[in-house]
């Protein structure tokens with residue numbers, strides 16, 4: 001039995017589309033101090049008084065539109081990815097979700113009972129955000145410290161500018177870019193503006209310096225806005241897309257405080273009036289299709305765009321189970337095995 005294992009971690013989904021299951025999932029998700037980062041009392045007040053009385057019903061309806069016979073698209077795709085990666089590498093590939101199941105504590109317990117000593121942690125996010133990448137790493141580290149202190153964990157860092165990731169993204173998107181279109185919109189999951197400043201270790205760069213995201217600075221290692229800008233820049237360079245033919249926007253805003261702008265729904269309403277009537281839209285913050293890509297973009301977003309006078313709307317699927325994406329992960333795992341003191 002190998003002492004090495006790879007742990008893939010994605011965000012997670014409710015167990016079903018029932019309102020109680022969605023409510024349980026949202027309670028866990030939004031009680032995370034890295035997602036709603038107010039003092040605990042205020043966080044729980046907002047959650048119990050404003051979000052949980054109405055949102056679970058709304059979200060359950062949205063989940064029902066994309067749910068498959070095997071379950072949540074995000075979970076089904078993540079499980080398929082796990083199997084495909086397992087077919088390419090020798091160490092056991094485990095899968096866990098940050099919220100809901102399969103859970104991180106269960107995965108760590110399983111690895112511990114199988115004698116795993118070295119873990120390659122792969123948060124399934126190309127970009128750093130406190131509410132995505134960081135919360136996964138912290139949760140895994142906390143669980144390991146408490147229940148498997150002898151386990152060594154090495155984390156795959158955000159790979160937003162890695163040439164082989166850009167190549168995999170390009171290969172998976174290419175078939176959708178071959179037809180004629182007016183505009184390519186990169187819609188990234190949004191985060192509160194405040195989170196950018198909070199993550200800026202220099203406290204003097206993000207949203208302070210003009211063009212902060214395109215100038216060189218150590219703050220970029222934890223700057224979500226810089227990282228999505230970079231992914232976009234490298235992708236369009238690889239795909240040969242001219243500057244006037246693409247833009248970036250941010251989706252999935254929650255609450256009233258300002259999030260990163262421009263907001264995707266506003267942009268979708270404005271593009272047709274600018275003569276951009278044939279739209280292709282990509283969602284590279286997500287590696288697996290999920291509620292936010294399948295319902296918010298491919299259904300709601302399409303309707304908004306067509307109602308505003310748009311004529312063609314093409315949503316590019318996420319990398320999901322694309323061979324180039326599986327190979328990217330396999331290469332990272334092989335490099336980890338070679339370079340670490342992993343026990344072979």
Ligand SMILES: C=CC1=C(C)c2cc3[nH]c(cc4nc(cc5[nH]c(cc1n2)c(C)c5CCC(=O)O)C(CCC(=O)O)=C4C)c(C)c3C=C
Pocket residue numbers: 011012013014026034035036055059072074125129131132189190191192252254285286289290291292
């Ligand atoms: C891509 C990375 C993600 C970041 C960053 C992120 C930040 C973030 N999200 C919320 C609130 C919600 N997000 C929801 C769904 C959702 N979010 C991501 C990814 C990121 N979120 C994914 C992959 C999904 C889909 C999950 C699925 O089951 O398919 C939801 C739940 C759905 C809903 O009710 O709309 C909420 C709520 C916040 C507040 C936040 C940053 C502060």
Ligand SMILES: [Fe+2]
Pocket residue numbers: 189252
């Ligand atoms: Fe989210």
Ligand SMILES: [Fe+2]
Pocket residue numbers: 205206207212213219220223225226
């Ligand atoms: Fe920045």
